[in-house]
Amino acid sequence: MITCATSRRYRLFPDNKACSLNALLMIVLSFLFVLSGKETKAIEADLSSHLVAITAGFSGDRILLFGSINSPGEVIVVVRGPDTDFKVQRKGQVAGIWMNTASMKFESVPSFYSIASTGPIEEISSSATRALNAIGFDNIGLELPVTKAAGKLADSWKKALLRNLLRSGNYQLENAEIVFLGEHLFRTEFELPANVPTGTYSVSVYHLRDGQIIDARTTPLTVSKIGAEAEIYDYAHLHGAMYGIIAIVIALVSGWIGHLIFRKG
């Protein structure tokens, strides 16, 4: 049984075609699996698309991940966005007014992080495995160096960062589901919010047994601005002054056109 997930990646095709494309992918995957038998790697996986294009109509996206395992076990999928720096501001009351009174910079933190798994990750993987492979929010480097903050203070900064990233959709809670279709084939979906950071993501698929990773696959996913949006962004950053002049001219002309239209009408 293959359910059809509506992925925005398939907007190019009518809905029924999108569905048949999914089905085709499943068939190809299962075929590969049957052909290669036990000689194949323990885990195979691929994405419905390796490129998320941010165009004018972009309002978030869903990515499908298909895969297969050749022996029983658990699966964890980790989607990790490019590392970036975040600054957290803390507000305090000064003379009755709430203002930023302290700030903390977190360096090289994943800009996006989402996990899907066949069960609670604490149960299906050992803590050493999670630490080694940066699985779970405790292991992705949100810790502050002791020179900046320690103990309870560091903890409250870390929690604040996590809370804000979860709220914005950059980080997602750890219970995304992996659905098995039969014994070997599985699929999962993850959602990219409208304000998704651009860059190269890594999608890692782990096959675990007894809490240990027995095989892993990592596949890249590129999120980038495409078309007019990308060109405007690039132009604004490369030729700021010229961009400013163009913006002014557009505004002047539209104001003038507005006047002309209404004078006659």
Add this chain to the structure above:
Amino acid sequence: MQIYLPIAEISVDIILLLAMGGGVGLLSGIFGVGGGFLMTPILIFVGVPPAVAVATQANNVIASSVSGVFAHWKRGNVDFLMGWILLIGGFIGSTLGVGLFTFLKSLGQIDLVINLSYVVFLGTIGLLMMLEGIKAVFRRRKSGGVSRGKLHEHNWFHGLPLKMRFRKSRLYISALLPLGIGFFVGVLSAIMGVGGGFILVPAMIYMLGMPTAMVIGTSLFQIIFVAANVTFLQAAQNQTVDVVLALLLLVGSVLGAQVGTRIGAKMQGDWLRLLLGILVVMVCGKLFLDLLIEPADLYVLEMV
């Protein structure tokens, strides 16, 4: 229908943006102000980063002011000499203002300064306008007409040097006065993402003593150039001008401003002042409350 804004990096409903532009443009046409003091807070509320909201709004102010200034120019309501002198001050002020904006942003205090500027400057002006409007409306009710006494009050600043004659406004005052006002409004327009009409218009009426009819056209004339300067500097220094956002807003605001100018011409000056005062006080009250009420999350995230 959603559209992705390339510089703001968020996706917003097109209809919402058009409606926002139209509503604010209507008010800006009626009252002869750029409307930035309404649009900037609304943009921030919709989720546009404050730095992008301020810079993009400056771009949008150009369009609505251009379409408004033609109408006033036709009626001979622009004092160009006064406009140019205000403009020299405005250019210097807005250039320094954009520098100050960049500096405050690096300190993480730009949002606070934007909010406080709104509350202090807009709030004061709004209250004054409201009181003045109420007084004038009641006076007319009593006497059945306003008898105009002196053209304007004489204060210490009328003793300043560099006196110039402004024929259109029938004034003989020091050029330093419009220069200083232009400078001050220039700084504010860079920091607050406003044309500065809400300071400029009352300053021209009460401090310079210009005829009310002349004030709106002349202030729009000055605002066009100051807003253009702010747009240019923000685009060059901070890359925060979103042309797609600006274009969508200005389609609405240009249409709204045309309708507004017509409505404004039919309304009495005192009522205009009273209504604008009420509107301004309401916006400020909201912003002031935001500063006083404890935020839901004391920690805020910033992309670096």
